[in-house]
Amino acid sequence: MERVSHIKLALFYIVSLLFIAANIYLLIVKESRVLILLPLALGVVLLALYRLDVLFRLVIFLTPLSIPLTTFYPDSTINMSLPSEPIFFGLLGIFVLRLLMENDFDRKVWRHPVTLMIGIYLGWMLLTSFTSTMPLVSLKAFLAAAWFISAAYLMATQYLKRGFSSVRELWLLFLAGMVIVIILTIRKHIGYGLWNKQIAYKVPQPFFNDHTVYGAVIAMMIPYLLAFAADRESRMKTRLLFLMLLPLFVAGLVFSYSRASWLSVAVAAVVWLIMKLRIRFTHLLFTTVAVVVILFTFWTQILLKLETNKTDSSSNMVKHVESMTNITSDASNVERLNRWYCALEMFKEKPVFGWGPNTYQFKYAPFQIREFRTIISTNSGDWGNAHSEYLGALVSSGLLGLLAFLSLIVSILYTGIRLYSRTEDSRTRLLSMAAVLSLATYFVHSFLNNFLDMDNAAIPFWMSFALIVVLDIQESNKIKG
Template identity: 50%
Template structure:
C-alpha cells in the first residue's frame, strides 16, 4: 500500500514539473493552441493516476459529443474520434502495464463465459488480420476493437461488480446525448421538423447519419423507461427521467431511422417473452426456425416485397411501410447491393475473408451492374457492408460471423438467466433494460454496423458489462443463500 502511494505521489510531481516546463516552452514558441490544450491533458493524466473509473466515465460522457479527427484536421490518411479514442488507447496501454506489473485481474470477469466468447472472437480477428489483404487496415481494426473491449467491457465490468455505479454510466451518456438531440432538433426545426431529408445530416458532425443516431436512441430508451417508472428510484429521479423519456422518444421519431423503429418493435417482443417467463431455449429454437423459413422461401418473399412501391418520405406511415420496398427505394436497394457484395466476397474467401476492416476498400469489384443504384459508386467508396453480420462474414470468413454470434447468444443467455436469478428489484430492472437495449442493436445490426465507432460501442460493451457484473453478483447471492 505504501509503495503504491509513493509511486502515485512521484508520478504526480513528475507530471506537474513536466507540465510547467512544457508551458514555458510553448509560451516561448507562442503556440497558443497547444498551450490551451495542456490543462486538459494534465487533467487526463491525473485521472489516469488517481482514478481509472473517472477516466472511463469521461469517455462515456464525451462519446456522444466526440468528433472525427477528419472534421478537425481534414486531409489526414487516418481518422479517429476525439477525445475518446486517444483516451481509450492510453487506458489500454496502462491496463497492459498494470497487468504485467500486478499479474492479477478479477478472475470472475476474466473467466466468465461472455469473456471467453469475446476472446475467441478477438483471436479469430487477430488470425484473419495476419492473412488480410490489407494487414495495416486490419491491425488498426483489431487495436480499436481491443481498446473498446478492454476499457468498456473488462474495466467497466470491474467497476460494476457488486451491482453498483450502473446508473451513472447510463446517465453520463444520456446527459451528453441530450446536447446532441437539442442541437439536431434545432437544426431540423430550420428545415421543418417533418423534413425526412434533413434528418440525414442535422446530426452531423456528432453522428455520421440518422441511422447511428436512431440506433443510439433505441438503446437508451429502455433505461429511460426504467428510470421513469421504477419505484426503486426517488420521485425526483423519476420525474427527470420522464422528461428525458419524452425528449428521447421525440428524437427517436424525428430520426426517421426505419431500422431503429423495427429494432424497437423486436425488442418489445423480447421484453414480452421475458416478462411471460418463456424459457430461453424455445425462443432460440423459434428464432432458428424463422431464419430457416426465410431462407427456404426467400424467392417468394422477394417477389412479394417487390410489389411494395412506397418510397421513404416525410410521411411517417409511408416511410415506415417503405422498409420492405426493394423495387424502387434507393436506400434499400443500395443496402441489397452491399449485402450482395459481402456474400460474393465471402464465396471468394470463405475461410479467412479479406481481412477485418477491409470491406469498404474491397467491395467495389464485387458490385453487379444490375444491383447498382443511383447512390452506388465505381470506386465503392461509400462505407461498409450495412450489416453487423455480413461484414464479419466477408472480412473474417465463416468463423468471423460464427464467433460474433456466439458472443450475442452467450450475452442473451447470461442476461435472461441472471434476470431470473436476481432478487434485487433494482438490479433486475437494470439487467432487463440492458437486455432490451442490446436486442435493439442486435436487430439493428442486420441493417447497419456501427461497432467501429465510440457512439455505439459505449452502450454495446457497457450494457454487456452490466449483464456480466449482475450475473456474477447473482451467482454469489445464490451461493450465499445455499450456504445458509
C-alpha cells in the first residue's frame, strides 16, 4: 500500500512538472494563453491519481460534448477532441502503469475470446503502422484506438461488473451528454428550418464532425433507451425518465437526415425479431454468407437496376429514403462509389499490409477516375475517408486487417446472441439484447461510413463490447456455480 502511495506521489510531481514546462513553452515561445487551463489540467491529474472512478465517469459524460482542437486552432497540424482524448490518453498511461506495478486486472476478461480477438485486431494494426506509408500518422491512429479500447473496453469491464445500477449509470452519463448535443443541434437546425436537409450536414458541429456520425451515435443509443425503459425491476420514475428521452433521440435521428442511420435502425429491428425468435447463430451466419454470395453473383444486374433510380436526396422524407439507391445523380452516393473504387484499387496495390492505418485520406487522390467524380470530390483527394469500416480496414491493414475486424464482429455477435439465448435472468437478457442491437446499428452503418477513429462513436461502440463480455463472464460463473 505504501509503495502505491509513493508511486502516486511521484507520478503527481512528474506530471505537474511536465505540465508547467509545456505551458511555459507555449506562453513564451508560441505566445499561447493555454496556460490558464493549467489548473483544470492539474485537477484532472489529481482525479486520475486519487479518484480514477470519478474521472472515468466524467470523461464518459464529456465524450459527446468534446470539441476538436482545430475549432480553436484552425491551422493546427494535429487534431484531437478536447477534453476527452487527452484524458483517454492519460487513462491509457495509468492503465499500463497499474498493469506493470499491481497486475490485479480481472484474468477472466483477459482470457475471454472477445478480448483475444481485440488483441489480434490491435496487434495487426500496430504491425501495419510500422509498415505504413505514413508511419507517424498510423502510429497516432493506433494509439487513439488503444486509448479508446483501454478506457471504454478494459476499464469499463471493471466498472460494469458492479451490477445493473452501474451499467445504467454509465450509459446515463453518455446519454446525458448526448441530450445536450441533440437539444443544441435541433435548436440550431430550427433557425435554418427543420426541413432544410442541406444544413443538416453541419448543424451538429462542433460536437460531431457531420450529420452521419451524429445520426450513427443516436442510433446506437436507442436500444439502450428502450432497454432501460422496459426494465420491470426498476422504479417507475426511472423507467419514465428513459421513456421521455426516447422522443428526443428519435427526433435527433430523423432530423439528422442520415439515411444510413435510418437504415441501421430498421435492420436492428429485424435483428430484434430474430433474437426474439431465438434463431441459431450458425443459421444466421450461413444466411448472411449466402446473401453476400448472391449479391456478388448478380452484382451487374443489381447495378443496372439501381441506375434507373434518379431520385435525389431531399427534405421530403420519402424521396430522401428512395434516394439511397440512386447511384447515377445523387452526389453523396456517387462520391461514396468513388471512395469505394479508390479503396479497392489501393488494396490491389498493397494487399498484405495495406497502406497503413488512417492513411487513406492522404493517398486515395491518384486512384480517382472521371466516371465517379462528383461536385463534392476534391482534386487533391485530401478530405474524408473510405466511407466504409470494412474497406477502410482492407486499405489500412490489408486482407488480414479486414479478416481481423470481421472476426471481431462475429465473435461479439456470437457471444451476445448466445448469452441472450441461454440466460434466465431478465436483466441480463435485456442488456445483452440492447448491446447486440446497438452494435448491429453500427455494423450496418459500417458498410457506408467509418467512425471508429472518432471518440464520440468509438466509446459507445467499445462500451457495448465490454457490457457483453461482463455479462457473459457473469453468466458463465452462474452456470459453473
